[in-house]
Amino acid sequence: ASADQWKGKSIYQLFTDRFAPPSDTAPARTSPLPAICDPALQTWCGGTWLSIIDRLDYIQGMGFDAIWISPVSQNIDVYTPYNYAYHGYWVNDPLTLNPRFGTADDLKALSASLHSRGMYLMVDVVVNNIPGVSAKDAVSSETLIADGSRWTDPSEFHPQCSIDYSNATSVEYCWLGDDKLPLMDVNTENPTVVNTLNSWIGNLTSTYGIDGLRVDAAKHVPGPFWTGFCKASGVFCIGEVYGSDIEYAASYQTEGWMDSVLGYPLYYGITSAFGSPSGNMSHFVDVASQVLASFPTPGLLGNFIENHDLPRWRNTTADAQLAYNAMVAQFIFDGLPIVYYGQEQDFSDGANDPYNRAALWPSNYANSSTYNHIKKLNDIRHAVINNGTQFQGKNFLDSQTKIVASTKTDVAFRKGPLLAVLTNRGSPSESQSFGVPTSGWASQSNVIDLLSCKPYTVGSGGAISVSYAAAGYGGMPYIFVSQNDAKALKLCGDV
Ligand code: ABC
Numbered sequence: 292a293s294a295d296q297w298k299g300k301s302i303y304q305l306f307t308d309r310f311a312p313p314s315d316t317a318p319a320r321t322s323p324l325p326a327i328c329d330p331a332l333q334t335w336c337g338g339t340w341l342s343i344i345d346r347l348d349y350i351q352g353m354g355f356d357a358i359w360i361s362p363v364s365q366n367i368d369v370y371t372p373y374n375y376a377y378h379g380y381w382v383n384d385p386l387t388l389n390p391r392f393g394t395a396d397d398l399k400a401l402s403a404s405l406h407s408r409g410m411y412l413m414v415d416v417v418v419n420n421i422p423g424v425s426a427k428d429a430v431s432s433e434t435l436i437a438d439g440s441r442w443t444d445p446s447e448f449h450p451q452c453s454i455d456y457s458n459a460t461s462v463e464y465c466w467l468g469d470d471k472l473p474l475m476d477v478n479t480e481n482p483t484v485v486n487t488l489n490s491w492i493g494n495l496t497s498t499y500g501i502d503g504l505r506v507d508a509a510k511h512v513p514g515p516f517w518t519g520f521c522k523a524s525g526v527f528c529i530g531e532v533y534g535s536d537i538e539y540a541a542s543y544q545t546e547g548w549m550d551s552v553l554g555y556p557l558y559y560g561i562t563s564a565f566g567s568p569s570g571n572m573s574h575f576v577d578v579a580s581q582v583l584a585s586f587p588t589p590g591l592l593g594n595f596i597e598n599h600d601l602p603r604w605r606n607t608t609a610d611a612q613l614a615y616n617a618m619v620a621q622f623i624f625d626g627l628p629i630v631y632y633g634q635e636q637d638f639s640d641g642a643n644d645p646y647n648r649a650a651l652w653p654s655n656y657a658n659s660s661t662y663n664h665i666k667k668l669n670d671i672r673h674a675v676i677n678n679g680t681q682f683q684g685k686n687f688l689d690s691q692t693k694i695v696a697s698t699k700t701d702v703a704f705r706k707g708p709l710l711a712v713l714t715n716r717g718s719p720s721e722s723q724s725f726g727v728p729t730s731g732w733a734s735q736s737n738v739i740d741l742l743s744c745k746p747y748t749v750g751s752g753g754a755i756s757v758s759y760a761a762a763g764y765g766g767m768p769y770i771f772v773s774q775n776d777a778k779a780l781k782l783c784g785d786v
């Protein structure tokens with residue numbers, strides 16, 4: 292699917308090994324299976340492509356229309372100083388499927404099952420590096436063969452050096468990983484490498500019906516490589532450009548290297564504003580404004596508040612209202628929301644890899660409050676998108692987010708017909724309120740908060756005021772629409 296077809300989608304990111312256990316319909320590919328899945332052990336817990344199918348109702352029931360799965364290529368299958376390749380990122384041969392996750396038919400079955408539900412499949416791809424179990428400082432044909440590497444000629448790698456993150460060339464040519472487990476840097480200027488990877492990726496997406504790619508370690512490969520690679524893939528590419536540098540991240544779109552990138556800059560903005568009750572709201576406002584000004588198409592950014600490399604949100608911030616506010620920012624701001632599996636179950640173990648990668652099954656896939664909050668946010672997006680609801684002649688997807696008011700603790704932003712009013716006050720109630728001076732609606736008109744379905748009347752000059760006095764709910768988030776739109780969207784019954 293193209294970037295245009297991905298606009299408006301929302302994505303559930305899962306770890307193939309950790310999302311759903313093997314079952315009668317999904318035989319185990321790991322033997323023996325551990326009795327319990329302990330993330331500290333950094334080994335396989337048994338999830339497969341087929342076991343994902345068993346739980347698609349749970350994902351679709353939360354309103355997602357796409358999933359992003361772990362890399363599908365073969366990994367090293369040996370013990371390392373960081374144990375085993377359960378996460379799928381230690382690809383030694385991109386061209387072969389990972390037998391730990393299933394067979395070619397299993398991957399086709401997953402893709403077909405998603406498509407029959409109208410959902411998209413996004414696959415993570417790793418091409419920058421290959422783990423060097425035998426090669427430590429230098430590669431030779433012998434070490435490469437011992438490591439099962441697809442590339443066996445030393446000229447197909449860049450010489451070993453450690454990354455200096457202050458130097459872009461070093462980031463592109465030096466090696467990720469560390470002394471204990473080097474990640475050998477593939478020579479992505481070598482014509483054999485380039486041609487092999489380009490023809491492989493086109494084949495992979497068409498053979499397995501893959502609709503989009505999450506491009507691992509995008510900033511570690513010179514940009515022009517991705518222009519050819521993503522074109523050869525024929526599908527939407529979203530790159531991992533890990534860091535807070537907005538201009539640099541935006542260059543992936545401005546230079547035409549790929550369709551989009553993960554929303555790391557906004558992640559840092561959301562975290563600093565909503566990560567604690569004394570958070571820095573003005574930092575969020577700054578980051579948001581710069582993101583909107585720098586990216587040609589912010590509507591394609593992948594917005595997240597957790598992933599497999601970052602602490603669980605609830606590990607750093609226990610307060611439920613702060614999480615709910617952060618998620619409204621994640622879902623309503625320009626971009627594609629990406630929820631990391633377990634976020635909907637308030638997983639809080641995991642300040643770091645590997646603890647942020649627990650199995651989902653002990654949650655019993657419960658209908659938790661956060662599951663329902665996420666479902667509501669997806670329902671709101673679907674309703675405004677499908678209904679084509681407009682504000683000042685523009686619909687939700689075609690309007691760019693606009694910050695309309697902010698204080699030290701509050702922010703209000705509009706995207707098309709929706710006005711999000713957020714705060715980092717947290718759960719305790721306060722006899723305080725926040726007035727948005729110009730909501731965009733006429734004074735005396737009626738609006739509805741889609742999260743509570745309660746009606747509000749717009750005050751003089753178009754102001755909307757919200758109160759943080761409700762016992763136990765204190766700093767809750769609001770998503771306003773006009774009463775007419777609320778009627779048309781049918782999310783709040785007879786309003
Ligand atoms: C293994 C063990 C871990 C152990 C680690 C040392 O080794 O499992 O327990 O702690 C895969 C596996 C990992 C594994 C690694 C290494 O391989 O998943 O479990 O860790 O063997 C991608 C993937 C990631 C994957 C790889 C490697 C790449 O999402 O899961 O890891 O294929 C860098 C890369 C980025 C990479 C990330 C993990 O590391 O750029 O591609 N992710 C700075 C840099 C970033 C850097 C980041 C973390 O540090 O700018 O480029 O990411 O090292 C902000 C700044 C940022 C700064 C952050 C920390 O602070 O603005 O710039 O980021 O304020």
Ligand code: CA
Nearest residue numbers: 463476511512
């Ligand atoms: Ca590289």
